[in-house]
Amino acid sequence: MMRPSLNDLAAFAAVASHQSFHRAADVMGVSRSALSHAIIGLEAKLDVRLFNRTTRSVSLTQAGARLLARLDPVLQDLDQALDTLSEERGTPSGTLRINANKSGARILLEEVVPRFMDLYPDVELDLVSEGRLVDIVEQGFDAGIRLLETVPKDMVAVKFGGDVRFIAVAAPSYLESRARPDTPDDLFTHCCIRQRLPSGKRYRWEFSKRGAEVAIDAPGNLTLDDNDLLVQAAADGRGIAYVPEYFARPFLASGQLATVLDDWCPPTPGLALYYPRSRHVPSPLRAFIDLLREVDRAR
Helix, strand or coil, X not given: XXXXXXXXXXXXXXXXXXXXXXXXXXXXXXXXXXXXXXXXXXXXXXXXXXXXXXXXXEEECHHHHHHHHHHHHHHHHHHHHHHHHHHHHCCCCXXXXXXXXXXXXXXXXXXXXXXXXXXXXXXXXXXXXXXXXXXXXXXXXXXXXXXXHHCXXXXXXXXXXXCECXXXXXXXXXXXXXXXXXXXXXXXXXXXXXXXXXXXXXXCEEEEECCEEEEECCCCCEEECCHHHHHHHHHCCCCEEEEEHHHHHHHHHHCCCEEECHHHCCCECCEEEEEECCCCCCHHHHHHHHHHHHHHHHC
C-alpha cells in the first residue's frame, strides 16, 4: 500500500467534515475536480472506498468513518503544533475565516480589521458577510459574528459593540399626512415595509415596553430582504421600516428619517464573536479576539 500524503489526508478530512465536495473545495481554495481526483487517488493508494457518492449526497463508508475517527485528532494536533511555531516566531500567521452578518461585518471593517491587518500582516483574513445563520464548524469558519441571543449554546461568545436597538422609522413626508402610531397596534393603519429573512420567513416586528412584549406581522405591500434597502425605501416615503439603529443613523442625522414608537424600542444585547468551545483556538483568532476586546474597551 502506498503511503498517502498529508495533503491527501487533509482533503479527505475536509470532504468528510462538510459532506460535500463543493463546500470542501471552496474552503480549501481548490477546484472541485482537483479535490475529486485527490480523493480518487487516495482511495486507490489505500485500496479501499472511503465515500459513498450519489448525485445528491456524499457520506462516509465504514472504512472512511474509522479513518476519520483516528485522523481527526491527529490533524488537530498538527494544527496546534504549527500554531505553536507561529507563537514562538512572535507573530500569528495563516488564514482566519470569520462569518458575519452585515452589521457585524461593517463594525469590524470600521474599527477592528484595519488595525488587525496592520498589526498582523502575515494573517490572511477571510471575512464572509451573509444574512443566514450558518454552522461555522461545518462551513469551515474559525468564528462567527451574530446577535448574542442567536449564538448557539455550545459556543464561546465574546460580546462587543454594546447593546443594539431595532427602531421604527419613516420619512417626515410620510408622517405629515398620517397620525403617528402610539402603540404597535397602530401600525395596522399604516403602510409598513416588511422584511424577508434569509430563511424565507417574513420577520415579525418585536416591541417591548415595561415588561409588555408585542410581536406583529406588520401590514404592507412591499417586502425587502436587506436593511440598507429598507432604510432607503423608508427615506423615499414608502412607509415605516423596522431596522437596526445602526443602518438608519445617517438618515436620522440628515433629517431624511424620523423615529416612531421610541418608547417601544428598548436596547437589546448586541453582537458577539463566537467560536467552538471544544476546539483549539488558533493564534490568529486569539489575536483578533484580544484586539476586539481592546477596541471595545476604548469605545
